[in-house]
Amino acid sequence: MDMQAWRQRLLSGHWFNHLPALLQDSLLAIAKVRRLSPGQRLFRRGDPPCGLYAVLEGAVRIGAVNEQGKEALLSLVEPPHWFGEICLFDGQPRTHDAFGVGLSVLLHVPQAALLELLEEHPHYWRHLALLMSHKLRLTFISLEQLSLMPAPARVAHRLLLIAEGYGETEHSRRILQLPQEQLALMLSLSRQTTNQILKELQNKGILNLSYGEIEVLDLEKLRVAAQG
Template sequence: MAVIPPSPLAQSHTPIAPPPEGDYRANRLFRHMAREEIEALAQQIEHLNYGKGELILQRLDETGGIHLLLKGALLANQYARSGREVGYRRISAGSYFGEISAIDGLPRSVNIVALEDTRVARLPQPLIQALFEQSPRFMRAILEDLASLTRSLTDRLFELSAVSVACRVDIELLRMATMAGGDGQQATIQPCPTHAELAVLVGSQREAVTRELNRLASLKIVSQTGRTLRILDLPALADEIERIGGEV
């Protein structure tokens, strides 16, 4: 079993620069851990590259471990027997996936597909087990994120059952804008999902997504050039969600 050094007690020290973007140490999974704890993992982490469209994890796979997304964007999805694709969530750089199977030891519950060229870092199952047993700070992050994921999926279930497609599109745009950061007035989503990818996430068809994006563009709320989608007026987008029956 991998041995993880104990977390040092909080103490005053000289501030250090955060790890660069794309470094496994910058992943949100490690946000509560001490630097020494994180750096001790380096030799046990496997780095992998995937091209756009590649399947990273397949539903019902029995592989263990947790994957950190260092670069790129991913989609968690599943296919019905009819061939219909159901999207659960879009995963952005700095996030991670695979924690549910790592916790309960059961097969993977969804597919994970690369939406663009992607780099991930894989924490093997023996290392995860050691962290579960030896690092309360690691477990704190896992528990917080599982609670957040449960809330998010609850919101999505409500949206699919109770609000219109147009409203679901607007809500998804607001989610992505929030993740992209900004000044509270505007945000840039880059690369933005295609209309087809967005349709999968909101449980609709590409044509309906295109209509709603065109409507928002006519209201000067969004503007798209290639794979760059700019939210020009975040408060107006939030107001539009409320107006057509959603909740912010």
């Protein structure tokens, strides 16, 4: 696929779709397509800033592993989401590890070229700030839920967010390519607890579970379950 074909995929996301046409053109002009094999590392915590990324196909796993081998999974970034903007603002090292999930295709906007573009057009910084503020808002909501919401509501809410593209896409998805252990890691729950909650949602006719996949059968009932 050429860059204009990828552009159509990116336009399905609210952030890129609402950028000025000149900024869209400029980002695509300096971007490169990068492919990751399953499990291939994109960057690790502590690496220097390397730019902005968008997922075109596949997914990217963002997280960290401590010295004891315990993993924290922050998110699974899927098309047409963008990530990596924090280091653009502060110039500091990467905060987490990023790995490809399955065969993945990314759009990479290199740091130096992007900073040069922003130097020439400083008003574009606002658009990058909107990208970051949307994720910050979701982070605050997740922290609140961690403290206040029971586990079943947290599971339902996270599934609802994923199905609705974290508010970034127009149309919701029925099929979520999400193994149960990854969902458990995202929510800091045990796999056993997560599996039990998912089975209860399946018994209520809200979900259908299969290997590595969760199918949303009733989005409205899932929305109600997410309210606690």
